[in-house]
Amino acid sequence: MSQDIYVLIEHLRGQVAELSYTMLAAGRELAQGAGGNVVAVLLGHNAKELGKDFAADKVLYLDHALLADFTSDAYQKALADLIGKDQPRAVLFGNSSIGADVASVLSMRLDLPLVSSCRSFTQDGKFVSQICGGKIMAEGELPGPTALVTMVPGGYQPDQGRSAAAPSITEAPVPALEALRVALSKYIEPETGDVDISKEPLLIAVGRGIQNKDNIELAENLAQAIGGVVCGSRPVIDQGWLATSRLVGKSGKHVKPKIYFAMGISGAPEHAEAIMQSDTIIAINTDPKAPIFDVAKYGVEGDIFDLVEVLTEKVQQAK
Amino acid sequence: MNIIVLAKLVPDLVEELTIDPGGAALDLTFARWIINEFDDHAIEQGILLKERGGGTVTVLVPDLDGADDVLFTAAAKGADRLIKLGGDFNGVNNHALARAFAAVVKELQADLILTGVQAHDDLDGSAGPLLAECLQMPYVGYVSGVSINDGKSLLRKEYPGGLLAEMEVTTPAVLGIQAAEQPPRYVAVSKVRQAMKTSSIEEQDASSLDPCGGPTVGRMFQPEAAAHATMIAGSPDEVADKLVDLFKELGVL
């Protein structure tokens, strides 16, 4: 039994997920209140070095050939053993393809309470979960003795979960991983070719306000700087300025990126409907009454040409 | 092959959500209950498996307004057996739901249990993995493609960024469906009506509803209404600065 906050690090093929850093930052907030340590829990095989930029007090490293790639069964077994023995105050998982496969099962197996879709913690250690498509927040006491929590991004800066000083890494014992029922056969790479805008997390969208084909380049530059993909509304695609695969709207794709940055898009309902599921819409338009501002979370009234180049520059500087 | 699909009903987000006077729960008096979107995919995936390899599809739904609709629609798509689980499911959490489902599913000799990977009102994990553990079955979620043969299920699991993993799971197993191999099909109203005439719903009572394992909510609230965009004003330079800050805040920089 401890007041430590364990954070399950998610990694795939040598790459640690951004969400894990967000969770380390969240873990810090929680640990400060509880008076414990932030412990990053890293499961893998020959993957020790992944832990060197974790903003954690300690890294518990579980090494096993069967933990080289994520499989729910092996992770569940290893973690059940660890959590059962250590009994930390809380274990944070990503509400993701890795964390969500594990957390619920552990809750039942270990008879521990589970909170999902947590976005942040209050200073006094309450969880704040985001449900109903972000329309409702639910707040409550973090249940005990050990709370399992799955986390969504947005509440903390991932940067706060990084640290220049490498934490101490302790190897922890791995229980026998026998009779596993889930096995990885292979990875399948995303299809190459043009991007699938419905799956892109960051979209720079251009509308009629972009005025001509040459200006698409401005959007491309911004997209490149910020790591997004350019897409457009119908008039832009009609003009042949962007490929049809980049069309957002009634006749194109419905998208749900984390950020939808709409430039010169008035926000006709057909378009608005297709972007409704975006986490955050930011819109620039010269018309303050443009309906896009009714769906956008943030708006800028103004000319895109005044702004885009400055913004691109500043984004590059900020990186 | 015996495929079981569990479907949950969730409040329709199209309707304006309100918090009940107690302040700690949704006011569901006027809620429109609709099938959880991912569960709809699970049903579709079940039907696709049946169409490809034969077998039966049984659909289980907790008894809430709209449960019959969900079941008959599933029957119109090709589900063979419809089970409605009786009990007071209003505001019941996934732990309770999973335990109640488990009691029923145990009797059904399932080869594969499919359910939606998540639901928008999940606050204590998702029903699929909770159920899997109750039944001592393996669980894989975020699945977008399934085939089954020889006591094993070969599936595709989605990771962020479009990466897929092909995994092998021994059956019986529970799979959390992210997306069926094809979008849920449309069923004509006439077909649903036909199903109402030709299929029947079995009603079974949930033995008990044990919510243990879920959190207690102290307060529910709506995040500040975003009726209109928060306008960022200033010179292009200032606006750009603010946008950069915003990008950082949103975690993209």
Added chain:
Amino acid sequence: MPIRETFWNIPHWAEITQYILAFVTVVVFLYGVGRRVLRWRQGQPDATRRSGHFWRRIWSLVTQVLAQRRTLDETYPGIMHFTIFWGMLVLAVGTALATVDWDVTHLIFGFQFLTGWVYIVFELALDVLGLLVAVGLGMAIYRRYVTRPARIQDFPARSLAWDDLYVLVMLAFITLSGYLTEGLRIAVTQPDWAAWSPIGNAIAAAFLALGDPANQTLHLIVWALHVLTAFGILASLPFTKLFHILSVPLNIYFRSMQPAGALLPARGDGGVKEWKQFTWKQLLDFEACTRCGRCQDVCPAHVSMPAFSPRNMMVKLETHLWAKANGQALHGDVVSAEELWACTTCRACGQVCPAFIDHIGAFVDMRRHLVEQGEMDNLLQKALMNLGRYGNSFGQSERMRAKWTQPLQPPINDARKTPVEYLWFVGDYASYSPTLADITQKTAQVFQRIGIDFGIMYDGERNAGNDVRRIGEEGLFEILVEKNNQALSKCNYQTIITTDPHTYNTLKNEYPWNGNRPAILHTAELLDQMIASGRLKFKRKLDYKVTYHDPCYLGRYNDVYDAPRRVIAATGCELVEMLRHGDRAFCCGAGGGRIWMEEKKVEERPSEARVREAAALAGVQTLVVACPKDVTMFRDAVKTTGSEARLVVKDLMELVHEAL
């Protein structure tokens, strides 16, 4: 006395042979016709009454078959067909008379009626009308093989080109051989009255030099060929496109006498999967198609997707009926889903079809099958699911339906609680589309200013279902009708008004009112009445030069053409008509549920073609519409065609609001 021995120069054996051949011809003809009739009878019974209205039906035959009214709508093809039709008719009747004269009255009763001046007139008529046929055929040959308009090209089946050629060759040959027979006869007999056959006489002159025995032999040969051709034509009639001579009058006779806006209900569940599930009348429709292609020329779907044409659909369906079991499925092999979804149900095809074919009825029946199979694009599927769940295609809560009323003072009556004179059925687009809220509010203000006692049904209203039905989702249509009827039954009102022609159409023509149909008015009609009665007076006189787009479901489907024009005139605007107006108005492309579907890559959008048409009118700055969907479609098209500086799209209500 002028008289003719009908079988002059014809040996007795040839005459006998002719009658044997005639018998064979009749047998073949009857077999062919019987085969067609039996095929029609394999179709389903038809819910519409095809009998009744006897005199109206006969009158249709007079105007459309004898007077060729629709055929004459187009000058060149009209004259072409009219001359061939009347020429051949007279020649055929003339030949029959001559035969009767000789082999019935003369043979049996020993008297001839084709004598004296009657015979002279007879000869002259045949001689001249034969020329008419020649002129018509000349026009036809020139058109088919020289000018070659796209719409009569032989697609989709190559073999049809032979059918076309066969008919022209046979008609040309029978005309030519007829004249030659006549000319040779005159050359030999040289009767006094030869001048009454000017053309025959002229031909005779050319043969005079040949001398007698040669001409007599030649006459016999040509006569024999003429007879063979005639029998050939008659025998082949049920097997070639000549069959339209029978099928078109039948199709015109049996046409629906119901309002154009009342779609035939689905027969059972599942629509048409195989051709035998069409009704007998639909099978007759397919066989009545002459491939004239007028429908294709006016079809908006053909503009956006050239592979689709109502003509080709009819041709493919007709061919399919006669294809020996070749394993081809109606859906997929014969007709593609893409084609079926292309139709906007604008009814321009049905409006111009000289054979009165109901293309759309067949398309919707086949769509019903697609819906049953769930074969549709994702957006349409979403729209239908929304309509099923929320009663609107926007996927919004019914509680938001009247959100547009919020800024209005005084608030609008809830017709379910307060008795009103006019019940305003607002419709989906006018209620939910944010871009249309302004127009909807102005509509309410106009009513308030006129002092109309009106109300709406707030969240009780559902999509009226016009386009749901035309998508082929009959079950959903029935649910929507039921829900609207429930709400309507709670209201106390005299007249239903709506700005939406689609709603207007289905309420007026398809809702089951059980004999108590209230008055249903489109707002253009309402305003027109108010202007006529003096209740609506304008303060301002607008001086715009405008053009007006007739919505399909207001114009073609319900014949409301004048009311909106009178309202426009009353506002002081000058109306300039587009070339395609009234019943020839070109659809915006949104109808029949098209507005809910994904837009595939298109050749040209109908809405854009329409906007260009309007923008090309000298001095016209405003395109006036009377349908909420038109506002959406055309405002979009104005942007995509870059016509913002040239043209503004205004709803009729905006015009009225401005002039108040």
